[in-house]
Amino acid sequence: xxxxxxxxxxxxxxxxxxxLEDCGGFSVFEGWVRNLNEGKIxxxxxxxxxxxxxxxxxxxxxxxxxxxxxxxxxxxVHRVGTLEVSEVAVWIGVASVHRKESFxxxxxxxxxxxxxxxxxKKEFFADGTEAWTRCDHCAGNHAHDH
Amino acid sequence: xxxxxxxxxxxxxxxxxxxxxxxxxxxxxxxxPSELYSELQAKNGFSIDQDALxxxxxxxxxxxxxxxxxxxxxxxxxxVAGG
Numbered sequence: 001x002x003x004x005x006x007x008x009x010x011x012x013x014x015x016x017x018x019x020l021e022d023c024g025g026f027s028v029f030e031g032w033v034r035n036l037n038e039g040k041i042x043x044x045x046x047x048x049x050x051x052x053x054x055x056x057x058x059x060x061x062x063x064x065x066x067x068x069x070x071x072x073x074x075x076x077v078h079r080v081g082t083l084e085v086s087e088v089a090v091w092i093g094v095a096s097v098h099r100k101e102s103f104x105x106x107x108x109x110x111x112x113x114x115x116x117x118x119x120x121k122k123e124f125f126a127d128g129t130e131a132w133t134r135c136d137h138c139a140g141n142h143a144h145d146h
Numbered sequence: 147x148x149x150x151x152x153x154x155x156x157x158x159x160x161x162x163x164x165x166x167x168x169x170x171x172x173x174x175x176x177x178x179p180s181e182l183y184s185e186l187q188a189k190n191g192f193s194i195d196q197d198a199l200x201x202x203x204x205x206x207x208x209x210x211x212x213x214x215x216x217x218x219x220x221x222x223x224x225x226v227a228g229g
Contacts, residue, residue, distance in 0.1 A: 031229055047228065050158050050221055052205045054228075078228055090229050110229055118202070118221075119228030120159035133227035135160045135194065 002058035002076045004049055009077050009088045018095050023072050025099030027106040031090040033083045037133075041126035046082045047089065050118035054078070061112040069105035071096040076109055078119060150175050151216035153182065159224050165190045179203070180210040183222055194224055 015028065035042050062074045073095040083089060092109050096102040113119075121133040150173045157165045165186075176182035179201040186192065200223040201208050214220070 048159055048162075049228075050156070050202070050223065053202050053207070053221070053223075056206060114226075114229035116226070117228045118158070118223050118226055120224065121227040122159070132160045132224070134225035135227075 001074070002055060002062060002078075004051060004054060004080050005077050006079075006081045009079060009091050011088060011091055014075060014077065014091055014093055018073055018075055018093050020072055020095050023095040023097055025096045025102045027094045027096075027099070027102035029090075029092040029106050029110050030088050031110070033085050033087050033089055035085045037123055037125075040123075040129070042085060042123050043126050044082055044084050045121055045123045047078070047080045048120045048122070049078070049080050053118050057117050058113060061109055061116065064112070065094075065105045065108045068108060069094075069096070069101040071101045071105045074105060074109060076113065078113070078117070080119075151214065153214060154217070154219045155186070156219060156221040158221065160194065161190075161192060161222060161224055164192050174214075177214060178211050179208065179214065179220060179222070182214065182220065183210075186222075198225060199223055 011030065018026065033045060058076065062076065065074055071094050076092045078090045090113065092106055094102040094106045122130060123133060124130045153172050153174055154169065155172055156169050157167065162168050174182055174185055176185055180196065183196050201210055202221045202223060203212060204219050
């Protein structure tokens, strides 16, 4: 299950909501707002989503993850709105019987969300400038391995 | 002469800023999203090249050479940056 959250993500509540007695492994990925991007100091950022399609595509991604990795439950949440440095921007939790599958599914979901889901990020820098990530020059994206 | 049809557009992120609105209704003779974007780029001064975009029609991803129908909702999708 995927949702967009305009409020800060309650990681404890999400984790507690995923406890399953037949699961021995639980993997979590949290994406945090970083204070630096391409050498510029970030003060805050905003996330914007095309909600209808973001929900549809993220659910597809989770469905693919269930097909690729025999896990029991997947829950993911992405923030929208304005975030400060070190806030949780995205949370992915995967519960599985054994640990191995949970790592793979967790990584798959975050990697695919980053590539496919219509969510955009605008960063506001300490030098007073602002920029939409990957749209700075509006053509020719350069690849990052995060 | 192609008849004109009404297309509903939704804009996000940098396209929203450049269009000056988050949605508009546009009368067009464009048959495909590709033709439509060319018209909109000229009208709104969009700085993103078409080949850097994806497109959605009526809430799901579509091809740039898909056929447009009257009343379709089209969203041009700039490079995403979630996660």
